[in-house]
Amino acid sequence: MNLVLFQSEDEAKFLPSNDPRAIHVRDVLRMKVLDTMYVGVLNGKRGLAKIVKDDDAGLHFEVDWEEKVFSFLPIHLVVGLPRPQTARKILSECTTLGVKSISFFQAEKSDPNYIQSKLWKTDEWQRILLRGAEQAFVTIVPNVSHYENLKEFLCIRDKDTDVVALDNYEATRHLRDYVKKSKETILVIGPEGGFDKAERTLLRGNDIPLYHLGERVLRSETACVSAIGLLLGKV
Template identity: 30%
Template sequence: MALHFVTDDAASAQPGDAVSLTGAEAHHAAAVRRVRVDEAVTLGDGRGVWLDAVVTASTPKQVDVRVTARAEAAPSTPRFVLVQALAKGDRDELAVQAATELGVDAIVPWQAARSVSRWDAKADKGLARWRTIVREAAKQAHRAWIPEVEGVARTADLVRLAGTAQVLVLEPSASVRLTEVAAEAADGREVVLVVGPEGGIAPEELAALESAGARLVRLGETVLRTSTAGAAAISVLSAAHGRW
């Protein structure tokens, strides 16, 4: 499979046009992935544009390609959103990476009551880190759309969201399995998966979300880590909605 790169210049490029990769993207292409002249690659803008191209020149500072074909991918519907609780170590980052590779459309960091990690004074840094992880994971997975990473949410934000979206809260003690409701029509609404931190979602948070219209669901008989629960749930949804 051809290597895939992302550049804003892909948005307007047409077959026959020349496009240049510079900066970190060029260094990655030439010095890390070692692309060569006449090698086939693909480019995208992260917003649905997909270009087939051939390398015409390759140096660590600039890689030039010639576009041979253009296509545009529509965004997926219904939209899958992962609300991922902040977690200690790199567990939330692993969750974000896997979710992106598996097809999530947007990610919301959640400062849950039991989150050990706190972004209060470093939200901008944390968001930048997650966005970098998402961008690289989307490139690795050859995705035409790079998922949005939205601002940090509090539980009150999720309660409001439950009034407009189909919110599914992953909770091991729930009586309903995700597989029982995954294929239900979203009625044009986005499907939001809520994953708690290492210590689980606090009882008062579960009660508030359920009262607002969210559904508590479980994945199976085992309890998954916060780093894997979202990825598993996205896989279930992708199969149920015909993406896979």
């Protein structure tokens, strides 16, 4: 646990005993009164918190807030809706990496039942974002959105922002050959199983180039992380 995130500065002064994070601080980290740990406010400040009291109610803190401002990578991730277990990994890893937004679209090869999973019907996806930010030692989390299909996303995208798509089946150029032309980049990745013919036609019709990551076919979450890593070299 690199950081504990709260909703406000007032909330960051106290962690109730029944909160799993308080249990972790006491039983795993074995922290005591006068020990320090980092806390943060979601999409706000980070600070060094000193435990000033530990009683039955919980842990009480005094926080020395930093003035540091966190920023996202200039990368927007767009993914064909995958299985919930894959989506969890994408949300976690890409939040930790620092992408600016994560969008999911209902692809032709996406099972329509995926969106009905508890991941999306509860606040589980939001909790995953928080854990990803805490791992990264930052307070910011990406915006997450859903689209009915790829066409809907392409209709609302910023036309002045670079868009590149990963397609290991029909692309002829490696992503490392991409030449950045705008401040930000939209990275489009198909669902598990890849784009279908109509989606490829739609991408090409919008002048969106197709790239690959090599001969190997990667899992969706691995492709996301690998592609973001390559784009980082162009920031």
